[in-house]
Amino acid sequence: MRITGFVIETPDTAAAQDAWRRLGTTDRDVRFTPGEGGLVAVVLGVEDVTATARLLQRRGLVGDAGGFDVGGLEWRLAPFVPGAGDTTDLALDHVVVHTGDAERAAADHGARLGLDLRLDRRLEEHGFRGLFFRCGDAVVEIAASTKGADGPDRFGGLAWRTGDLDESRARLAAEGLDVSEVRPGRKPGTRVATVRERTLGTPTLLIEQG
Template sequence: PADGLWDHEAVRNSNDPIAASDVRIGIPVTDVDAATRAYRILLGAPAADRQWAAANGSLVLLDANSDLSVDFVVPDEARACAQLERRGLSATDHAPIGVTEAIGPEVEWPVLDHIVLTHSDADAAIALYAGRFGLSLRRVRPLGDELAQLFFRTSTVVVEVVAGPAMADRDRFGGVAWLTEDIDADQERIVEAGLDTSEVREGRKPGTRVCTVRERVLGTPTLLIEQSPRLDDMS
């Protein structure tokens, strides 16, 4: 990632208790050893036991009986929770979405390109993520059949929410996309290491190329994406 792509220090020192920056993802897996091996291939060695640090977030493997979690990193967790309660959200209303002030070790790579969430109603999703969590709504893309893609941003991560009635029975977390600078080389590397991975193909967004890592042990749909211009360059 280029220097200056985001300013973590500005968020940490912000007077806004819900000035979200990075994203911390906790993923339950049925086979921790197999998942750890797969993530080592995909992302490199973990920063700590079961945890991988990213330049703009972190991912931790949880036991199978744990609940998945997606936490936005904020300057002050207690103040952020109090602010959310003033905005009408209790600690359990928005599960598995929450906040944390835990910041992992600073690294330059890997980089989360975006995460995917789902919601049963587009207007309610905008009210939740923009109105209550304070994320910046950058784009709304109609998909037909009462579905829409909503693109939000923290200061460092794009949050894509697929919203509409068809999502009513879906889990709120829909997957992770990891940025790559050379998708052909990374796809070849992880295939040679034994991970089931699709061929590289053109992405939905012009200027992007993607491949899917089709490993159930990862615990969530996983995509590699190479892009120019970057997805976060949305106005």
């Protein structure tokens, strides 16, 4: 199971397509649909869509081969094609999901969807709890408040990994994208920058590992 793509709801599909082209994350398939929702679905590549759909139904998720409801969010299934996509300076690092119920989200994404929980991290000084699930070559980060905040699950954005943040930032700036200054990341040893391009349809972060 691997994250192979995303669905973006946007009021201007042409502008969104152009922004994603300039971002240059061509190793993932991004589909666009009219609307205002931004990132509305994550696509999982699997070897056997029918068998995976049957298994997820047996685990209690509602849906079919076209897509499943996971905590109120849509996760779609698609055939996984090894080696699909081009190599660029950006690779998917993680997808963020915000939740008001960390325990339910852990069950949904781990026991039901079948992702591998690698870390349950609490930062009490920031009121943050993060559940980090491995999904192929990327991570699904479930972000929850430790202060009892409630609300429905929602996709919180995408983070893209780069081996040279300064070079990637310069490339995107040359492409006309609005990119913040480089700053230290929350994880020790990392550096990050925010791509502040609204037409991408979702919060977008660049991250360089130490």
